[in-house]
Amino acid sequence: MGLRTVGLKRDKDLVERVARLEQEVADLRRHNLRLAELADLVQELLVPMAQRDQERVDAAIAAFQDSL
Amino acid sequence: MLDLRVLRVDADGVGLVALGSDRVVDVLFDGRRIWSFWVRRDTSRGGVGGLAGGLGRSITWPPAMRPHLVGTGSVTLREHVSGADVWSGEVVFTDDARRVEFVDRQGHPISLDKSDRFSPVFAERTAADLDPLLDAMGELLDVLAAHGVAAFPAYGTLLGAVREGDFLGHDSDADLGYVSSHSSPVDVVRESFRLQRAVAERGWATYRYSGLAFRVEVVEADGATRFLDVFGGFLDGGRLYLMGEVGHPFEREWLLPLGRTTLRGREYPAPARPEKLLEVMYGPSWQVPDPAFKFETPRQVTELLNQWFRGTGHARRDWERRAAQRRRRPVPKGSSALAKQLRRAEAPGTLVLDVGAGRGRDALWLARQGHPTLAYDFAPRGLQKAQRTAARRELPLEVRALNLDEWRWVLSEGARVSRLPEGPRAMLARHVLDATDEFGRQSLGRLASMTLRGGGRLYVQTWTGRGRGGAGLVPMKVARVQKLLERHGGTVLDVAEAPAGGADGGKGSVGKVVAQWD
Numbered sequence: 055m056g057l058r059t060v061g062l063k064r065d066k067d068l069v070e071r072v073a074r075l076e077q078e079v080a081d082l083r084r085h086n087l088r089l090a091e092l093a094d095l096v097q098e099l100l101v102p103m104a105q106r107d108q109e110r111v112d113a114a115i116a117a118f119q120d121s122l
Numbered sequence: 123m124l125d126l127r128v129l130r131v132d133a134d135g136v137g138l139v140a141l142g143s144d145r146v147v148d149v150l151f152d153g154r155r156i157w158s159f160w161v162r163r164d165t166s167r168g169g170v171g172g173l174a175g176g177l178g179r180s181i182t183w184p185p186a187m188r189p190h191l192v193g194t195g196s197v198t199l200r201e202h203v204s205g206a207d208v209w210s211g212e213v214v215f216t217d218d219a220r221r222v223e224f225v226d227r228q229g230h231p232i233s234l235d236k237s238d239r240f241s242p243v244f245a246e247r248t249a250a251d252l253d254p255l256l257d258a259m260g261e262l263l264d265v266l267a268a269h270g271v272a273a274f275p276a277y278g279t280l281l282g283a284v285r286e287g288d289f290l291g292h293d294s295d296a297d298l299g300y301v302s303s304h305s306s307p308v309d310v311v312r313e314s315f316r317l318q319r320a321v322a323e324r325g326w327a328t329y330r331y332s333g334l335a336f337r338v339e340v341v342e343a344d345g346a347t348r349f350l351d352v353f354g355g356f357l358d359g360g361r362l363y364l365m366g367e368v369g370h371p372f373e374r375e376w377l378l379p380l381g382r383t384t385l386r387g388r389e390y391p392a393p394a395r396p397e398k399l400l401e402v403m404y405g406p407s408w409q410v411p412d413p414a415f416k417f418e419t420p421r422q423v424t425e426l427l428n429q430w431f432r433g434t435g436h437a438r439r440d441w442e443r444r445a446a447q448r449r450r451r452p453v454p455k456g457s458s459a460l461a462k463q464l465r466r467a468e469a470p471g472t473l474v475l476d477v478g479a480g481r482g483r484d485a486l487w488l489a490r491q492g493h494p495t496l497a498y499d500f501a502p503r504g505l506q507k508a509q510r511t512a513a514r515r516e517l518p519l520e521v522r523a524l525n526l527d528e529w530r531w532v533l534s535e536g537a538r539v540s541r542l543p544e545g546p547r548a549m550l551a552r553h554v555l556d557a558t559d560e561f562g563r564q565s566l567g568r569l570a571s572m573t574l575r576g577g578g579r580l581y582v583q584t585w586t587g588r589g590r591g592g593a594g595l596v597p598m599k600v601a602r603v604q605k606l607l608e609r610h611g612g613t614v615l616d617v618a619e620a621p622a623g624g625a626d627g628g629k630g631s632v633g634k635v636v637a638q639w640d
Binding site for chain 2: 079080083084086087088089090091092093094095099111112115117118119120121122
């Protein structure tokens, strides 16, 4: 395998690696929104649910959905 | 005006020759601005015959304008900055014996805003019309301040205030912005959710655009609804990120402490150095009026904001437009073959969740058959007629908004339905998996698993890729549907596929899958 071929292969590998890293960064960035959603949901609904107060659970879900 | 010559204005559009620098031209009908365009940026070569053909450029009427171009209109083309008329005359658009009109259903004069949508723009509004919006801006700023956010007029509203002390005449909504004290996307999104909740509790209708922007609806004196957009932002690593167009190097001192600006004689908070923010929003030429302005946000900034905050409404604008266009038409009669299949298989009185109910044809039919029915759509406006019909006839139909692209919708609705009185349940999802994105597809599986546990069945229909699939649909093969439902704990009971040109209303090939959750 000549030097030129090795160089081309390395360039190709790097291009692929950058593309893969970009994809992974994008995937990680997308977790921000979903993590925020889950944290918000848990924060708003967990307490009334843990209290097992049926009316409060219904009210909490209704209030939560009114603000979506 | 030697370097701008208009050669034709006709039913197709405008043909002109433009030499020298680019500039904005307003198009007026009966002396009122309806649309604006840049003579070079927005036109393309050709479309002009004769001697000037080689230099000629042309532009066609925007699609949103075309339905209005009926009859004859008095058209003027006016250079926006100098105010000089470059063309004026009567144009016959169609043979109809009437004048071209630009008014909405309530008779308000309308023009095209920066998003190429028709709305009653500020130039047409009286002081009495605008007072409620100015009041609402003040109240909203107070609500946000009470929740720890120092907001200020942003984008076009800031530009209008700083440059003209008024709203921009061609603008149609008001924008507020704020810069969070948080510096991570998760925290600023959570804060935006919290702010929307505070605004909703105040009694205003709201609508979320993305993880970092929402809209507040204000009803004006004459009944027109005006929108206030609330864009969140944050500073991190010496950069300001402001939804939805900004990601630039920025100093905290240019923002805080907030100063003041004047809008129609009222004082509002403003960034300490508003010109710095206007420059990153509109470029160095922000002081030159441009009613045809289009954001040229760098691709990296758009990608970053997309990845952090967007993805909460796949093709929602298209579906909302379709829903708005059809909402006054009668709900189509009858039902789909899939709804009939559900009806045959399920016990009388089974609660049906019709997800992606569209106009509500199946939901209404199922309610008529005695099934308590929940009709869901993320463009619920399309279901208004079905809802009214059901209310009039006392049918057990409930219309609910549901966005499969937000976990908060899906999980809270799953929790809510799981608390409804026990009894048999079924879900209908006709052309949902093929209309949403991958996140939405997984959400449907999740919603099914939450609401159908204990023997409930899901009836799915998708376009599988042959023939015509219908507007907004992507092919979804049955094997993929099967795999998705199994991944969410469903047991597939039945799979069927009909070739293109089949009997089920559409011309495309359709797949049907029935799955059960035990």
